[in-house]
Amino acid sequence: MSTARALRIFRRSDAGLLKRLHQGAAHRLFSSSESPSASASASTHTTINAAAANSKSRTWDEHRLSSDQLQFRDLASEFAQRELMPFAAEWDERKYFPVEVLRSAAKLGFGGVFCGHDVGGSQLTRADGVVIFEALAYGDVSATAFLTIHNMCAAIIENYGTEEQRQLLLPGLTSMEVLASYCLTEPSSGSDAASLQTTAHQEEGSTDYILNGEKAFISGGGVSDIYLVMARTGDPGPKGISCFFVEKDTQGLSFGRQEAKLGWRNQPTASVILENVRIPERNMIGREGQGFSIAMAALDGGRINIASCSIGGAQFCLDAAQEYVSSRKQFGKAIIDFQNTQFKLADMLTSVQASRSLVANAATALDSKSPWATASAAMAKRFATDACYNVCNDALQLHGGYGYLKDYTVERYVRDLRVHTILEGTNEIMRMVISRHMTKSQS
Amino acid sequence: MKIMVAVKRVIDYAVKIRVKPDKSGVETANVKMSMNPFCEIALEEALRLREAGHASEVLVVSMGGTQCSDTLRTALAMGADRAIHVSTSHSLFPLTVAKLLQALATSEKPNILLLGKQAIDDDANQTGQMVAGLLQWPQGTFASKVQIDKETVGSVTVEREVDGGLETVKLQLPAVITTDLRLNQPRYATLPNIMKAKKKTITQITPEQLGVQITSDLEILEVFEPPKRKAGVIVASVDELLDKLKNEAHVI
Numbered sequence: 001m002s003t004a005r006a007l008r009i010f011r012r013s014d015a016g017l018l019k020r021l022h023q024g025a026a027h028r029l030f031s032s033s034e035s036p037s038a039s040a041s042a043s044t045h046t047t048i049n050a051a052a053a054n055s056k057s058r059t060w061d062e063h064r065l066s067s068d069q070l071q072f073r074d075l076a077s078e079f080a081q082r083e084l085m086p087f088a089a090e091w092d093e094r095k096y097f098p099v100e101v102l103r104s105a106a107k108l109g110f111g112g113v114f115c116g117h118d119v120g121g122s123q124l125t126r127a128d129g130v131v132i133f134e135a136l137a138y139g140d141v142s143a144t145a146f147l148t149i150h151n152m153c154a155a156i157i158e159n160y161g162t163e164e165q166r167q168l169l170l171p172g173l174t175s176m177e178v179l180a181s182y183c184l185t186e187p188s189s190g191s192d193a194a195s196l197q198t199t200a201h202q203e204e205g206s207t208d209y210i211l212n213g214e215k216a217f218i219s220g221g222g223v224s225d226i227y228l229v230m231a232r233t234g235d236p237g238p239k240g241i242s243c244f245f246v247e248k249d250t251q252g253l254s255f256g257r258q259e260a261k262l263g264w265r266n267q268p269t270a271s272v273i274l275e276n277v278r279i280p281e282r283n284m285i286g287r288e289g290q291g292f293s294i295a296m297a298a299l300d301g302g303r304i305n306i307a308s309c310s311i312g313g314a315q316f317c318l319d320a321a322q323e324y325v326s327s328r329k330q331f332g333k334a335i336i337d338f339q340n341t342q343f344k345l346a347d348m349l350t351s352v353q354a355s356r357s358l359v360a361n362a363a364t365a366l367d368s369k370s371p372w373a374t375a376s377a378a379m380a381k382r383f384a385t386d387a388c389y390n391v392c393n394d395a396l397q398l399h400g401g402y403g404y405l406k407d408y409t410v411e412r413y414v415r416d417l418r419v420h421t422i423l424e425g426t427n428e429i430m431r432m433v434i435s436r437h438m439t440k441s442q443s
Numbered sequence: 444m445k446i447m448v449a450v451k452r453v454i455d456y457a458v459k460i461r462v463k464p465d466k467s468g469v470e471t472a473n474v475k476m477s478m479n480p481f482c483e484i485a486l487e488e489a490l491r492l493r494e495a496g497h498a499s500e501v502l503v504v505s506m507g508g509t510q511c512s513d514t515l516r517t518a519l520a521m522g523a524d525r526a527i528h529v530s531t532s533h534s535l536f537p538l539t540v541a542k543l544l545q546a547l548a549t550s551e552k553p554n555i556l557l558l559g560k561q562a563i564d565d566d567a568n569q570t571g572q573m574v575a576g577l578l579q580w581p582q583g584t585f586a587s588k589v590q591i592d593k594e595t596v597g598s599v600t601v602e603r604e605v606d607g608g609l610e611t612v613k614l615q616l617p618a619v620i621t622t623d624l625r626l627n628q629p630r631y632a633t634l635p636n637i638m639k640a641k642k643k644t645i646t647q648i649t650p651e652q653l654g655v656q657i658t659s660d661l662e663i664l665e666v667f668e669p670p671k672r673k674a675g676v677i678v679a680s681v682d683e684l685l686d687k688l689k690n691e692a693h694v695i
């Protein structure tokens with residue numbers, strides 16, 4: 001009998017230890033002398049319950065995912081729940097960029113999802129990427145978004161780089177020993193990207209390029225090791241732009257101060273300043289004058305990825321809201337028992353599922369190199385980022401006063417998702433892209 | 444050296460389980476399933492032994508319906524070399540599983556049979572001990588440390604978590620080891636390994652082919668939730684406390 005009792009005691013302590021071990025103790029931010037704040041334990045409460053709810057809701061999409069994709073999702077989901085979710089609030093609060101966690105993610109193959117095996121990549125499809133990034137974003141939108149931008153840069157080198165450039169840059173990028181940033185936007189050219197003014201010209205008697213200009217809002221700015229810079233080598237307009245890679249310690253490359261942002265706070269964002277930055281000819285990616293189309297093609301994938309991040313974040317908020325309204329009682333019953341709440345949740349789930357379908361469609365269009373892929377990606381990004389931001393905002397509302405507190409986590413997702421309707425092409429630009437494709441296909 | 448690891452597919456530890464309305468069992472439809480956490484630890488230990496050069500092959504086995512292949516594929520993605528799926532739709536209890544493992548061990552001849560100490564669905568904590576008995580192999584259960592000594596070939600040292608603390612035993616190989624929580628932290632599969640796992644074999648075999656008849660002397664009569672927590676009671680005297688502890692709570 002004593003053994004049975006001992007086993008029961010073992011089991012109770014095992015259950016607690018299992019939960020704590022599953023929170024990725026290997027990546028604790030604070031030292032053992034610091035105890036986690038009260039807010040950390042409250043958000044832990046929210047995350048464990050949301051995780052339990054999520055494991056129920058995730059079965060709804062299983063019919064259309066391949067068995068490989070289901071395994072990818074399980075892996076990404078497990079990683080997100082153990083290594084991202086428990087620490088994301090702390091990272092946001094302290095503006096801490098979790099490079100070591102990103103490197104752990106890279107060890108699992110998340111650093112070069114679309115790159116070849118020969119350079120340490122996972123060589124997967126865009127459809128696979130969607131599944132992976134949504135699952136990771138469920139745990140932390142901002143860290144996942146950085147991961148997608150890094151992957152976008154790696155994919156540029158994979159698809160447009162010479163074999164020499166691939167072998168030089170990709171092994172470091174896929175392992176995330178080396179981080180990369182995408183530099184297109186400037187203080188005077190955001191939506192009107194093709195009017196960019198950073199120049200790259202060659203001097204008499206040298207094949208080197210000298211770069212001058214400034215890039216704005218660069219994710220990874222100041223921290224990344226490799227900067228993919230779109231610069232003007234020729235005439236005004238898109239056809240005069242070329243793509244270069246610049247290494248961090250190159251003379252003349254400097255960075256503005258880190259921007260103070262509403263969300264994406266665990267990511268560095270800064271201006272990238274180029275003052276007579278001299279780079280060899282071999283640092284050009286693709287052909288001269290190809291830079292703008294490289295940048296735009298990269299954004300097709302980038303938009304699908306950002307939309308996936310929005311979906312992952314929205315699903316978390318939806319699960320958290322459902323959990324909350326199931327336990328919160330007012331007027332004698334749980335507020336989920338009111339039909340208004342039920343209808344609200346139903347509409348939120350429909351928005352998330354619609355976003356998912358649109359993004360999955362864009363991914364398969366891109367994978368099959370459909371001429372409709374760019375417009376599909378634009379539609380998916382436009383729809384998903386808008387709809388999913390609203391889902392997060394609605395989830396905050398459903399939490400009532402608690403939704404406004406950092407302890408209840410949803411507000412961070414609202415802040416993080418707010419920028420997705422803006423970057424990688426504003427949703428207004430998405431409408432331009434879509435309508436241009438519509439008129440083009442008509443003529 | 445060959446290591447065989449037995450893994451079980453169970454309801455994921457994070458899921459809030461519900462009892463079926465007819466009380467015949469726990470609701471498993473549309474519920475997330477995963478590899479039993481203790482089985483993951485067993486597999487991780489096997490992989491570490493292989494990486495340290497003590498073993499050349501890690502074979503993973505599971506028994507049950509078609510969905511076992513999901514769990515086996517995860518095991519292959521973590522790094523196991525090949526898998527065996529004992530295909531049956533019967534409900535399995537520990538003794539039957541032990542008999543199936545005995546048959547597999549007899550044909551595969553592993554040097555170490557690694558299992559989780561118990562499954563988180565039935566918490567039986569019997570299979571490892573039973574199969575060791577059937578095979579007449581030594582057993583090191585509740586292992587929190589496993590060491591292969593390079594000097595004394597043919598044995599393994601296991602540190603066990605027991606009621607009184609820690610106990611160290613030395614087992615002649617072949618042996619059965621069941622793993623406890625603090626033995627290791629299992630690795631994640633990786634994206635490339637998930638793809639590579641598709642090339643690894645999952646052999647299908649039936650209990651009949653192993654010469655084992657699936658009978659059971661156990662029958663689940665009823666499954667019900669534990670009673671909801673009741674309000675506390677203030678007792679008038681120590682005697683009353685002792686009486687309640689002995690006759691109501693049955694803890695002494």
